[in-house]
Amino acid sequence: MRRWLAAVTLVCARSAYSPHRLFRLFPAHTPQRLAIRRSRGGLGRFYSEIKGRKEAGNGGRVGEAPEWMRLRGVQWGRVGVGDANGAYVIDLRAPVEYAQDHHPKAVNVPLLDDDERSLVGTIYKQRSPDEAFEKGLEFVEKRVYDLMQGICNATGRNMDRDVKSVFGDVARNVRSLEITSPNHKPKEGDVILYCARGGQRSQSVAALLQSLGWEDVWVMQGGYKSFRRHVRESFEISPEIAESSEPHESRLLPGNIFVLSGMTGVGKTRILHKVEELRKGSTLDLEGLAGHRSSLLGHVGLAPTSQKAFETGIYHRVETGFPHGYAVVESESRKVGDSIIPEKVWRELELGERIDLTAPLEVRVTRLCEEYLRDDVHRRELEKALPSLERVMKGKDKGLFVGMLKRGEERALAALLIEQWYDARYRDRRFNNIDSIDTSDEDACARAVVDAIETRLQS
Numbered sequence: 001m002r003r004w005l006a007a008v009t010l011v012c013a014r015s016a017y018s019p020h021r022l023f024r025l026f027p028a029h030t031p032q033r034l035a036i037r038r039s040r041g042g043l044g045r046f047y048s049e050i051k052g053r054k055e056a057g058n059g060g061r062v063g064e065a066p067e068w069m070r071l072r073g074v075q076w077g078r079v080g081v082g083d084a085n086g087a088y089v090i091d092l093r094a095p096v097e098y099a100q101d102h103h104p105k106a107v108n109v110p111l112l113d114d115d116e117r118s119l120v121g122t123i124y125k126q127r128s129p130d131e132a133f134e135k136g137l138e139f140v141e142k143r144v145y146d147l148m149q150g151i152c153n154a155t156g157r158n159m160d161r162d163v164k165s166v167f168g169d170v171a172r173n174v175r176s177l178e179i180t181s182p183n184h185k186p187k188e189g190d191v192i193l194y195c196a197r198g199g200q201r202s203q204s205v206a207a208l209l210q211s212l213g214w215e216d217v218w219v220m221q222g223g224y225k226s227f228r229r230h231v232r233e234s235f236e237i238s239p240e241i242a243e244s245s246e247p248h249e250s251r252l253l254p255g256n257i258f259v260l261s262g263m264t265g266v267g268k269t270r271i272l273h274k275v276e277e278l279r280k281g282s283t284l285d286l287e288g289l290a291g292h293r294s295s296l297l298g299h300v301g302l303a304p305t306s307q308k309a310f311e312t313g314i315y316h317r318v319e320t321g322f323p324h325g326y327a328v329v330e331s332e333s334r335k336v337g338d339s340i341i342p343e344k345v346w347r348e349l350e351l352g353e354r355i356d357l358t359a360p361l362e363v364r365v366t367r368l369c370e371e372y373l374r375d376d377v378h379r380r381e382l383e384k385a386l387p388s389l390e391r392v393m394k395g396k397d398k399g400l401f402v403g404m405l406k407r408g409e410e411r412a413l414a415a416l417l418i419e420q421w422y423d424a425r426y427r428d429r430r431f432n433n434i435d436s437i438d439t440s441d442e443d444a445c446a447r448a449v450v451d452a453i454e455t456r457l458q459s
Contacts, residue, residue, distance in 0.1 A: 068170075068210035071179040071203055073221040076230045078185045079103075079192060086188030088155045092195045092202055093224065101308035103194070103227060104316045109150035111201045112139055133200070137171050144208075151209070155191055166211040174204045179219060186218060194220035194227070228308065231315045235342035252318045252345060253284070256326035257352030258453050261431060264295065264422035265364030265414075266357045267439045268330045274446030275328050281321065283328045289313035292337025293371075295422075296392070297385050299337060301371075301378040310339035326453060327352075353456065355449055356433040361415065363440050368414040379405070393421055 079087070084105050091098050091106040094117040098108040112120060116139045124132035140147070148163045186192055191214065195201035198221050209217045220226070234252070260268045269287060276283040287293055291304040305313070329349060334341050341349070359367075372382050386401040404413040435452040439445045 066211075068207055069173055069177050071177055071206050071210070072184065072218050073179045073198075074184050074186060074192065074218045075221055076227050079220065084192065085186050085190075087186035087190040087192050087218075089192045089194070090151060090154060090205075091224075092193060092205055097196065097224070100306050101228070101312055102224070104312065106194075107154040109147060109154060111147060111195070111205065112136065136200075140204075141167060141171070147205070148208075148212075151191075151205075161212050163208070163212065166208065170204060170208045170211055174200055174207065177203050177207055179203065179221070184218070190216045190218060192218045192220055194223045196223050197225050198223035231312050234315055234318075235311065235344045237344045237347075251348055252315075253327045253348045254322045254325055256453075256457060257349060258326060258328045258434075258449075258456075259331050259349065259352040259354045260328065260357055260449070261331035261354045261433070262357035262359075262439075263364070263418075263426060265368045265418055266359040267363075267367050267442060267445075268357055269293070270367075270442055271357060271439055271445050271449060272328065272330050274442055275449055278446055278450050279324050279328075281323045282326060284314075284317055285330070286314070286332055286336050286341065287330060289317070290336040290339040292339065294332050294336045296389055297372065297382065300381045300385055301374065304337050305339065307339055310336075311342060314342065314345060326457065328449070328453070354431045354433045355452060356431070356436040357439050357445070358436060359439045361418065364418055365411050365414045368418070369410050372414075373410055389417070389421070 079085075079089075084103070089103050089106040091102050091108045092111045093102075093108070094110050094112055094114045095108060096114045096117075098106075098110070102108070116136075120132050120136045120139070123135055144163055144167050148159050151157075152159045191209070193202040193206050198219060202219050202223060206217045206219045222229075260272060262268055269285075272283050272285060276285075287298075289305065290310050291302045292298045293300075293302070329352065331354070332341065332349075334346055373379055383402055383405055386405065387398075390398060390401055401413060401417075404410075404416075434456055435448075437445050437448045437452070
């Protein structure tokens with residue numbers, strides 16, 4: 001077996017054959033194929049080093065890798081979830097992965113599209129990692145120019161060298177790249193690359209950029225999974241805190257939290273946005289982060305986000321900070337659409353002081369019509385959603401709500417839903433409010449909310 005390993009090494013080093021190509025020359029279950037299978041790890045790297053360094057002019061001397069093969073790694077803790085210190089963040093994952101969640105500043109420049117990623121994954125599971133690797137290289141080689149152009153566009157740079165002239169060297173040496181972990185904090189203008197796990201996708205692109213002369217390229221170690229773990233750990237609470245209802249020191253939000261409460265249609269979200277205009281950086285818009293109004297019809301006209309993206313959004317907002325020393329939020333249940341507020345955040349929100357917002361029925365009806373019927377897309381989505389509301393409201397004739405909508409009875413429909421559905425569900429809720437403010441004049445209401453908060457803090 002050892003002789004076979006040595007022979008395979010020699011053949012690979014002196015020919016155009018890589019271990020996985022040589023592997024396919026022998027029938028299954030033969031000693032030769034078994035030897036090559038076992039060689040795929042260390043032998044593959046050894047082959048890449050010899051072949052790559054010969055072509056780089058190092059005479060095949062192991063240990064003298066070209067500079068572009070030495071990659072620089074950085075930890076998520078030094079990048080953060082905010083503006084990344086002015087660095088460019090490039091997400092190399094497929095669009096479907098990016099859509100689920102990503103670093104808030106990341107621009108998606110996919111190495112593989114969704115279909116290519118799916119096919120490579122299938123080959124990896126059903127055939128072999130090496131065949132999947134070869135297929136991935138085949139896809140990337142076809143689109144390498146577009147990939148580089150996308151990165152240049154995202155970073156404001158020009159592509160001044162022929163990328164295909166160096167692609168072969170990078171492809172042959174991708175399994176023998178070296179990554180270091182300096183105590184580095186990214187600076188403005190740096191380029192940070194990440195993929196799912198900080199593996200071959202991000203490392204190969206980093207090597208490609210470095211071979212083209214880019215000197216400020218960094219690989220995010222652990223990739224998106226490390227980023228996700230970083231966000232998730234920020235919401236963890238210790239068993240001691242979990243058993244206690246008292247405030248705790250490791251808070252995410254400021255110690256002063258004010259909750260805007262009120263019945264459906266009073267305009268809580270509108271007032272929250274007005275408060276943000278008056279005191280920039282003072283609000284946390286959970287419905288905006290969830291892409292949902294937190295009601296049965298709350299998805300109409302919006303694009304609900306995933307739980308992961310919701311949590312990333314909350315953490316990003318928290319990391320940005322609250323410069324006025326307080327946070328203003330809208331009253332929510334623990335579940336905003338399909339997104340669940342992390343327990344640590346929920347516990348802090350529960351300690352907030354409440355400001356009750358009110359409005360006459362006519363004002364509430366007008367606001368619901370403006371919110372849910374602002375264009376034809378909203379109207380079509382509402383028409384599709386109304387039957388589900390009919391089913392949960394017992395005693396309502398099938399097609400009643402859709403019929404009212406089609407007949408142009410929007411205001412009557414809104415009033416019916418407010419009085420017989422929304423108010424009926426929330427009327428019995430009682431809170432100790434520090435103030436009650438009418439929202440008919442939104443600008444005046446927002447100023448009154450800010451005055452009530454700041455007066456409360458001064459008392």
